[in-house]
Amino acid sequence: MSDANTARLERLSGMLKRRGVLLPAFEIHGGAKGLYDFGPVGGRLRNRVNQTWLNHWLSLGNIVELSCPTVTPYAVLEASGHVGEFSDFMTMCAACEEASRADTLLESFHPNPDSLSKADLQALLDQSQPPCPSCNAVDWTKITAQNLMFNTTIGAGRSGRPGFLRPETAQGMFTSFPALYRHNRERLPFGAVQVGKGYRNEISPRQGMIRLREFNMAELEYFINPHEPAKHDFSAWDGHAITLVADEQGEVKMTFSEAVEKNIIRHETVGYFMAKTFDFLTKVGIDAERLRFRQHEADEMAHYATDCWDAEIHGSYGWVECVGIAHRGCYDLEAHENATGKTLRARREFDEPQVVEIDGWTIDGAKAGPAFRALAGAVKVAVENLPSETNFPIELTLESGDEVVVKSEHVKRDQRTETLSGEWYIPHVVEPAFGIDRIIWHILDHAYDEIGKDGEEYTTLRLSDHVAPVDYCVFPLFEKDGMGELAKTIHAKLCMKPDVVSMYDSSGSIGRRYARADEIGVPRCITVDHQSLEDQTVTVRSRDTGEQHRVHIDEL
RNA sequence: GCGGAUAUGGUGUAGUGGUAACAUAGGAGGUUUCCAACCUCUUGUCGCGGGUUCGACUCCCGCUAUCCGCACCA
Structure with a gap:
């Protein structure tokens, strides 16, 4: 890490602590490694990121939200x-x-x-x-x-x-599969999301928010039918070339459509979630130029996965894995089936019922049982494998190596038609797993902007409106002549609105107050001045442009 | 877990074996007709525990935490 970068990181960390965004947890007791507080500003930020994440996936229409125990x-x-x-x-x-x-x-x-x-x-x-x-x-x-x-x-x-x-939220969603399957009217594909805490007693947590012992994660388990080819429309992303670090091809820049066509992304659903992940990350303020997807190498991939991509974000700590998108096959559901003996499957009907003509032989239990005793089961398997034109008696060598003579009295003709309308299969799972803390860190890292303003250092947190922890700051230009009262009224009115956060600030010069608001990324500041008292209009100043326009109080 | 460095107001730093300084931030008041201006007053600090000492923020030991390597992990 360069010295300039280190210095910037230190100023950023200092600001986050000073302004109550991120702080070491339990600090008055000496702190605890790998544990962080989201402070009065950060708590709101985290919640907004979580909510934006949930809305992003719930909008797909076939996703439900779960909350399972930790x-x-x-x-x-x-x-x-x-x-x-x-x-x-x-x-x-x-x-x-x-x-x-x-x-x-x-x-x-x-x-x-x-x-x-x-x-x-x-x-x-x-x-x-x-x-x-x-x-x-x-x-x-x-x-x-x-x-x-x-x-x-x-x-x-x-x-x-x-x-x-729990070290991840996923297992609760897998064990809830029967309830999910019923809820979704037994039709795939569908997904479940969960936002919550995960815990790993890391030997050596490092690098601030990058490796924690208690962390916020958000996972989506998307259950698909492996017998149906996944078809997704990637045209919405065609305008954007994405940086992909592929297992074989190395770093390439292309659209999602191309990557899927060239089979660099090996599964369309994985590609689709990569694209949606790209949307989410840019929506919450990650710089698209500092975002890439890296494919796991074959030997790096968990043994059950067939394709796995990490969304990596570049920041003060270099490239950091923030999202993992894995095709997990049927590994998880099968593992829980094997351990519990319960069925975690979905039903699929065949396009055409499969009609199986059975024309062969089977044993006549009443005769063959006493004749072959312990070997009867193996004899049955062997006989049922015989072609229909077999003549008895016949000498057979069983799986076990035993030789038996099967006579015609031991067998009977088995002729029937079986119709299979469908089958039970274990759904496959595509899992996008998000490390929320790492994403929040990079949101802050990318939003943190230091500019020399009139020779002085001036910092602005250019947060996306989706995640900004405070929506409005309300300032009276001076707290006299009734401006303070009017500003407080406006502040109270804004606070009443659902999901709106407003702060009132009257201390210091107006410029100082704008600076304080900019530092924690408040997108808009509302100032009450003398004119407001006459015509009930206020100025609304935007963080990123500094531009102001007058708006009537009722239009806020 | 191993090795090295560090720990002083909210933040960033100075400093000393005789209980602490600067900047900035915060609060109150004044001033000010919109981008960290100015004036007055004011709040607040030596990570924790033990030892040496008449006296420890300072020296020693242990712990905790932070940072950097290595290892681990993703």
Whole structure:
């Protein structure tokens, strides 16, 4: 990072702290690593970003909003793969209280203990009894999952069950699939969104808002039918060439249409969400020139994903991944199906019912059962694979290697017509996952504008109207002759309007007050002057142009 | 987690073994007919804990936090 850049970053961070946008949390107690407060200004900003995000996706029409618990039972995150991916399994020596990683202790007893589940590790530990590396005792406590997810206990005392604070919001949406499917009249595609907190007990949180232990995230799970080709219209984005860093082609600039045509973006729905993500990010004030999409390389991609793109934003910390858009296939729903035995599927009807003519053989249970006993099941499979013209008796070699003679009395002709009108399948999921804190950081970074004004440094936060935390500042030019009263009336009126935030400020010169408003990005300032008292008009001054025009109070 | 640096009003900084300064910001008043002007008054600070000392913001130790490398992670 250049010195100029570092200095700017320090001034920006100082301003954010001074003006109550972002502050270290619990600072009077010495602070806590990886935890931040959104202050009196930042709290509103965060909420506006969240709301803009929700509206952006809900406007697609087939998206619903969910809110799932952050406290999540162990089994859920074990099924999703997080326990294995995000945890180290620890055990403690009861003699010397030294904590050790179970997989490290068991390295000489298993080729790859890292791959074992918690239960398998426990079994292997009980069986192999490795000595404690520091005191040589053999007395290990029960294995517990440690590290990247915050452990907790759900319930008290002996009835408490292990759980975690969720490391992402997605799992609750997957486990809610049956309710979503019913709500959407059993028709795909549909999506669910959730805005909320996620928790990761990072070893070393760094770089301010970039890596946090408690963070705001917003995720969309879009469920699609893999048997239906995804068709999306990208013409709305044709005017804009996007920077793509593709796995094979490297950095290229082209429209979304082209990227999909050339199969650089491998799935249309992924491309569609990339385009919508581009819209969202620019809407909240991210500079399109400092935005790019980077494709995960094959070996970097999570094993279940078929295509994955990150939206990266360039700011004070270089290029930072702020959004991940992944085609997750059927991985998640299948994982929860396997773990629970419940069905997480959708039904699709075939265009034409599939008529299957079955003309072959099957066993006659009453005869073949007693004749083949334990082998009867395997005989049935073998017989049903025989062509219809088979003559009996016949000698068959079963899967198991056993040889049997099947006589005609053991079998019967199986001739029927089966009609399949459709099938149950596991939907595929395309998941855009947004790191809200990282996006907010870059909104602030991109909006922070320092200009030399009359030889002095002057800072303006050029926030988009969608996310500006304060909509209006109301100033009396002087707080006398009734100007203060009129300004307070206008301020009160604005505050009454739904979703409008207004601030009243009468201290300091008018220029100082404009400067204060500009620093936190208030788009419009309203000033009451002497003329206002006569004709009920006020001046409205716009932040970015400094232009003023007179407006009647009733038109505000 | 390892190594290095740092920690002084809201913010940015100076400084000392004898309880602290400057700038800026904030509040009150005055002045001012629209972009950080000016005048008066005023609020507020040595990260936390322990040690050395008659006395510690200053020296030592530990902790916490911040920044930079490495590692981890996405």
